[in-house]
Structures are given as structure tokens and as C-alpha cells.
Amino acid sequence: MHTGVSPIERPLASEPPLPVASSGERARFPAAPARLEGLVKRELRPVWRLLRRVGLSEAEADDATQQVFIVASRRMSEIDPARERAFLFSTALHIGRRAHRSRARRREDEDDELVSRRDSVPGLDELLDQKRARALLDELLAAMSDDLRVVFVLYEIEELTMAEIAQVLELPPGTVASRLRRARTDFQSGVARLEKTPGGPR
Amino acid sequence: MTDPERLLDSDGAGLSAALLRAGREEGPSEKLLSDTLLAVGVGAAVAGAGAAASALAAGSSGAMLKAGGTTSLTTLAIKWLGIGAVGGVVTVGAAVGVEDRMHAAPAPQLAVVAPPASVEPRAAAPKPSPGPALAEPEPQVAAPTTPPPSAPSIKPAVPSIAEETRAIDQARRELSAGNASGALGTLDTYDRLPGPHRLQQEALLLRMDALVKAGNAGAARVVAKSLLDQSPSGPHAARARQVVGSVAQKE
Numbered sequence: 001m002h003t004g005v006s007p008i009e010r011p012l013a014s015e016p017p018l019p020v021a022s023s024g025e026r027a028r029f030p031a032a033p034a035r036l037e038g039l040v041k042r043e044l045r046p047v048w049r050l051l052r053r054v055g056l057s058e059a060e061a062d063d064a065t066q067q068v069f070i071v072a073s074r075r076m077s078e079i080d081p082a083r084e085r086a087f088l089f090s091t092a093l094h095i096g097r098r099a100h101r102s103r104a105r106r107r108e109d110e111d112d113e114l115v116s117r118r119d120s121v122p123g124l125d126e127l128l129d130q131k132r133a134r135a136l137l138d139e140l141l142a143a144m145s146d147d148l149r150v151v152f153v154l155y156e157i158e159e160l161t162m163a164e165i166a167q168v169l170e171l172p173p174g175t176v177a178s179r180l181r182r183a184r185t186d187f188q189s190g191v192a193r194l195e196k197t198p199g200g201p202r
Numbered sequence: 203m204t205d206p207e208r209l210l211d212s213d214g215a216g217l218s219a220a221l222l223r224a225g226r227e228e229g230p231s232e233k234l235l236s237d238t239l240l241a242v243g244v245g246a247a248v249a250g251a252g253a254a255a256s257a258l259a260a261g262s263s264g265a266m267l268k269a270g271g272t273t274s275l276t277t278l279a280i281k282w283l284g285i286g287a288v289g290g291v292v293t294v295g296a297a298v299g300v301e302d303r304m305h306a307a308p309a310p311q312l313a314v315v316a317p318p319a320s321v322e323p324r325a326a327a328p329k330p331s332p333g334p335a336l337a338e339p340e341p342q343v344a345a346p347t348t349p350p351p352s353a354p355s356i357k358p359a360v361p362s363i364a365e366e367t368r369a370i371d372q373a374r375r376e377l378s379a380g381n382a383s384g385a386l387g388t389l390d391t392y393d394r395l396p397g398p399h400r401l402q403q404e405a406l407l408l409r410m411d412a413l414v415k416a417g418n419a420g421a422a423r424v425v426a427k428s429l430l431d432q433s434p435s436g437p438h439a440a441r442a443r444q445v446v447g448s449v450a451q452k453e
Contacts, residue, residue: 037244044238048230062234063424066241073242133224140221155208157225162205184209191218 029077036076039084040069046085046158047092053141053153054096060103064095071095085160086168093150093168140190144183151176152183237420366392366401373408382415403429407438410445 047068051061068091072079079087141149154160154168162180166173210222369392376385389409392399399405406429413422426442433439 033244036242037239040238040242040244041235044235045229048234049225049228052228053225058230062230063427065230065234066238066424069238069242130224130227133221134228137221137225153225155205156210156222159208180206187209188218191216191221195217 029079029081035081036073039072039088043085043088044069047088050089050092050153050158051096051099053138053157054093054146054150055138055142056096056099060099064092064099067095068092083167086164089154089158089160089168090170136194140187143190144186148179148183148186151179152187155180156184156187361395363400366395366399369395370401370404370408373405373412377408377412377415380415382412385409385412386416403433403436403438406432407441410442414445 044065048061048065051064051068052058056064068088071091072084072088075087141153144152150169151165154165155162160168162173162176165171165180166176169176171179210219210226213219369388373385373388373392376382376388385408389405389412392401392405406425410422410425410429413419413425422445426445429436429438429442430446
């Protein structure tokens with residue numbers, strides 16, 4: 001199932017612009033340290049998790065998360081408080097893609113943690129091991145196209161609404177709904193294959 | 203738009219839900235929060251107020267002890283990385299690179315300039331245009347012209363390259379003497395200087411080495427990556443790669 005090349009390495013058809021105030025509207029939102037501090041405390045975990053689910057190793061996600069908030073710190077006055085999460089997630093997706101390209105350029109070995117692909121399908125007992133479960137999850141996600149995976153992760157794991165996803169990705173709501181449907185089909189097909197595999201979870 | 207029921211809610215006991223739950227429950231280390239707060243320049247206030255004390259104790263104080271505990275080395279080092287917090291004088295290449303790509307503007311490339319004997323007052327160095335949405339507010343200094351006779355004598359706000367060179371030399375001497383904390387302090391001072399920072403890559407190299415010497419490998423790696431992003435084939439790229447590689451091995 002693992003394709004060998006992470007879908008995130010494939011370029012998106014279109015790179016969405018960051019949801020910030022337009023150039024003529026810069027510096028119109030408060031950039032107080034308290035706001036920034038609250039943003040970091042509130043959104044660090046979801047941002048990090050998103051970066052992990054789009055294929056970064058833990059160390060890469062740590063670095064990328066800091067980069068996301070450094071970008072945010074520089075642009076606080078441009079970020080609409082109502083769209084902070086959209087800004088952060090959008091920035092995280094950009095930085096995640098960049099991290100993948102850097103990794104490819106450096107020809108680094110794939111992260112040891114993520115190459116713990118199974119030789120045989122694990123049983124339910126093994127699935128209690130969260131790390132193992134995450135490796136399986138990442139494997140299923142890696143088989144999706146980038147477009148579908150991002151929508152799936154934002155909806156099913158980060159629990160954004162479809163309207164919020166449309167905002168993050170700058171897509172029409174109908175496109176988000178369509179991608180989510182297709183992503184769910186892919187995901188559930190993958191899960192069904194796992195369940196049918198001899199020795200796999202029932 | 204009506205949102206469908208999430209898989210985790212509709213299939214709470216199945217394999218789909220187990221996998222999604224595992225993904226949802228994963229989280230970063232406590233240390234990342236404190237490091238990130240420091241990186242964006244609000245961590246010091248948090249530490250001072252005693253908030254997030256456990257995270258900071260686990261992360262920053264260890265590095266400070268390694269550095270000798272004379273100053274808040276980690277705070278200084280990481281805070282330096284919080285670009286906006288110190289006046290936007292330092293660029294974290296990775297972040298800028300991403301932004302630059304998004305805004306189709308070239309990343310700033312600051313050449314290391316051999317210091318002439320005296321160039322004060324200097325003409326404004328050629329500076330690449332920053333990305334339209336990313337321009338850090340920096341003083342714009344026009345090339346010096348002969349002041350009118352009645353104009354008061356005002357020292358230029360932008361330091362000369364000789365002043366920059368002195369700061370870099372001082373940091374280098376401190377580092378050579380084993381005073382990593384002092385070197386980092388001097389580099390912080392350098393970063394706070396107004397102007398284009400013509401010796402910025404030298405400063406990055408010294409900061410990277412000072413952080414390595416201080417035992418703060420994580421911050422050293424971030425600086426090394428920044429150096430590589432700014433100048434992947436520059437004179438310090440090999441050293442930066444060495445640091446990135448050695449830190450990765452330790453981890």
C-alpha cells in the first residue's frame with residue numbers, strides 16, 4: 001500500500017494564498033504579545049499534529065511548528081483574529097511541503113519511526129500500541145493524493161468544519177465536500193483491506 | 203453546507219476509529235511549547251511570570267546550566283530566533299523561504315563583505331527587495347550626501363561596517379576563549395544594530411558554533427538550517443551541514 005513516495009511531495013495543483021489581510025489592509029489587527037502567546041498555547045498541538053499527519057517525522061514537525069509560529073509572529077498584525085487557525089494551518093501545509101522537498105534533496109533516510117512498516121498485519125492487541133496504530137494511519141494517508149489527504153486530516157482528525165477547511169484551502173465548499181467523500185472512500189477501502197488480511201484486525 | 207458525521211463518532215469501536223483516535227491523540231513534547239514561546243519572543247515573559255514552569259524547567263534550564271548559568275542563554279539564543287520580537291533584524295531562512303516562495307520574491311542574500319579600512323559614513327548597501335508582504339521594517343538610509351551647512355551633525359543611525367566588524371570580532375574572540383554565553387550576548391547586540399547586517403552570515407556561523415559549544419544542539423541546528431537556506435553553497439555551508447548532521451545523529 002505504501003507508495004514509496006509521499007503524496008505530499010507531489011505538488012498541489014494550486015498553492016492557496018495565506019489568509020491574511022490584503023496588502024492595502026496591513027497592520028490592522030492587534031499584535032499584542034498576549035495574543036501571540038495565546039495563539040501558541042492554543043494551536044501548537046493541532047499544528048504539530050497536522051504536520052505529522054502530512055508525513056513529517058517528529059523532529060521535522062518540531063522544527064516546522066516553530067517555523068509556523070515564527071511566521072505568525074511576524075505577521076500578527078495582518079492576521080484576522082477570526083482566521084488565525086486558517087492562517088496557521090495554511091502556513092503549516094506550505095512549510096510541510098517545503099520540509100519534504102528539503103528531505104528529498106538531502107536524500108536522508110526515511111525516519112526510522114515511520115519505516116516501521118509491518119511485515120504482517122498486526123492483531124488488535126498490537127493496535128493498542130498507539131505508535132503502531134499511527135504508523136498504520138500514516139500508511140493509509142500516504143496512499144491518498146495530497147488534495148484528498150489534507151481535507152481528510154483537517155476534517156476527521158483536526159475536526160475542522162467543512163466551511164473552515166474551505167477557508168484554509170481557499171476552495172469552494174462543494175470541492176471540499178467532494179474531496180472529503182473521495183478521501184473517506186479511499187480510507188475506508190484501506191481499512192477494509194486491513195481487516196480482510198489474514199491475521200489482521202477483525 | 204451540512205457536515206457529515208465524523209468517522210470517529212460513527213464508528214467508535216472499529217478499526218477506522220482506532221486509527222483516527224491514535225492520530226488525534228498524538229501530541230508534541232512539552233518542551234516544544236516552551237521552546238516555541240521563546241522562539242516567538244513571549245517565552246521570557248512566561249518564564250518570569252512562572253507560568254508553564256514545568257515545561258521551561260524541563261527544557262530551558264538544562265541548557266542554561268550547561269552554558270554556565272550566568273545569563274539566560276537559552277532565552278537569548280531562542281529569542282534571537284524570534285525574528286519579530288527583536289526588531290526583525292534577523293531572518294530565519296526557512297520561514298522566509300517559504301514566505302518568499304509564496305510571494306514570489308527572492309530570499310535575502312547577504313554577502314559577507316571584507317571590511318575596508320574605513321567606510322564611514324557609508325552608502326546604503328544594495329539590498330534585495332524583500333517579499334511584498336514580508337518586509338521587515340528597517341530604517342531606510344539614503345546614500346550620504348553633503349549636508350547643508352546649517353544641518354546639525356547627526357551620527358548616522360546605521361552602523362558602519364567597521365562597527366559591525368568589531369562586534370563580530372569580539373564575538374569570535376569570546377567564542378575562541380570558550381565564552382559561548384558572552385559570544386551569544388555580543389551577537390544579540392549585533393543583531394539589534396540597525397541596518398542591513400552585512401556580516402550576517404558570519405554572525406550566523408558564530409551563533410551556530412556558540413550554541414553548539416553551549417550544548418544547545420537544537421537551536422544550533424535551527425541556525426544551521428537557516429544558514430543553509432540563505433546560502434546553500436556559501437562559504438559556511440559545509441560547516442552548517444556538519445552541524446545539522448551531527449545533531450541529527452545525536453538525536
